[in-house]
Amino acid sequence: MRRALGSLALAAAAAGVWELYKWLGSDDGTTVAGVRILPRADDLSMPHLWTVLARLGDPELTGGDPIWQVLLRACLTTLGIVAVGFAAGALVGLVLAVLMERFRFAERGLLPYVVLSQTVPLVALAPLISGWGGTIMPQWATVSVIAAYLAFFPVAVGLLRGLQSPPPEAVELMRSYSAGWWHTLVKLRLPAATPFLFPALRLAGAAAVVGAVVGEISTGTKGGIGRLVIEYSREATTDPAKVYTAMLGAVLLGLAVTGLLVGAQRLFARGVAT
Template sequence: MRRVLFALAGVALFAALWEGYKVVGSPDGTVLFGVRVLPRADDLSMPHLWTVLDRLGRPELTGGRPVWIVVLQACLFTAGITAAGFAAGAFVGLLLAMVMQRFRIVERGLLPYVILSQTVPLVALAPLVAGWSVLWAEWMTVAVIAAYLAFFPVAVGMLRGLQSPSASGVELMRSYAAGWWRTLAKLRLPAALPYLFPALRLAGAAAVVGAVVGEISTGTRGGIGRLIIEYSREATSDPAKVYTAMLGAALLGLLVAGAVSLLERPLMRHRRHVEVVTL
């Protein structure tokens, strides 16, 4: 209940800041030393929040479906691609973390390139991945881009978790003549759970970003990324319509992170129970 109240308070604070800035902000934006540091507060750049919500209930086109149905269907399409990319990225990240923990030379040689990989712009990467799509569907290109962003936090977080057990715990497993696999299953993996789930939440949000950017870059139809581009063409005449698609993308990221949290609760509750019993 406390988390729900904090989440609602965060939404209320955001709404208050948005509408408050529209009241006190300048329609031409706040300029400091000749540089605009805050956005324009006019209705074209920052429509009222109730205008955006009202636009969700009105038809996308004259006589067409309501905007919220179109946005929901686009989010479901992107969610499927995000799930595929998230699963692939998490698997690759876990595998890399275990290999780097097992072989120190692999960690020293591979970890810098894992970090360096996140500096490649997705806009430049998307056409390259699209060029590989000879034998796969168009959505798989977007899933690869989502996996590309998702594997990094999992690999780094899981590696940190696998290396977290104390030296005394590792020595205790060695005194039992436990091999690397048994030590991994009995000691390192349980110790890595507090590091893994925050990394998975970050990976889920990154997978959503990768899927949206991938849809925009490759022109994949049906997803929320493509919908943002289509609605942006009407920004001058119907600015609230653009924000409906952006709202859908934001909610999709929150839902993915929430799904990971639902998976975390039973596993971490069991781990805390074991710790209490052991104490």
């Protein structure tokens, strides 16, 4: 309850800062030495939050479904893509972490490239992967590959740290019991890695959402929330609140994925406790 109230208080504070700046800020923004350091506070750049919320109930098009229904369908579509990408990324991260823990030369050889992989701009990578759509795999699967590309890194690094966390005395004790590498992994290293694994999975879930949204935008995949961001942004000058509804949908999707992972962690902790 404390965490829920704290999250609500933080959201309310952010909304208050938004509206306060819109009230006090300049319509032309704040500039220092000719450089704008704060955004414009006019209605086209920063619509009132209640205007955005009211726009959710309006039809997307004349006689069409309300925007909130369109956003919900788009978020569910993207959620399916995120689930595939997250599962694939988590599996790749798990395999890499176990491999690097088992063989020190694999850690020395692979870990720098694992870190280096995250320096590649996703916007530049997405069009290359999108070329696989329709030939090697469906178009939506290319977006899942992009999501997996961002999701595997936190799992690989976090789980590797967790697998290496048992003290040497515990490892020596397992050896004294004649336990092989597999039994040591299952009975000692994986349980010790649990506190590292779930935070890494939460980061991977958030990264998968970002990858899916950016992938939908870059590849032009239809039906998802990323596509709506592009479509609604074309109306930014005439209907700015509509643009923010798509952004709000993407934010809520990320929060929903994180909430599902937190719930899974709690269920796992209860199962272990019982």
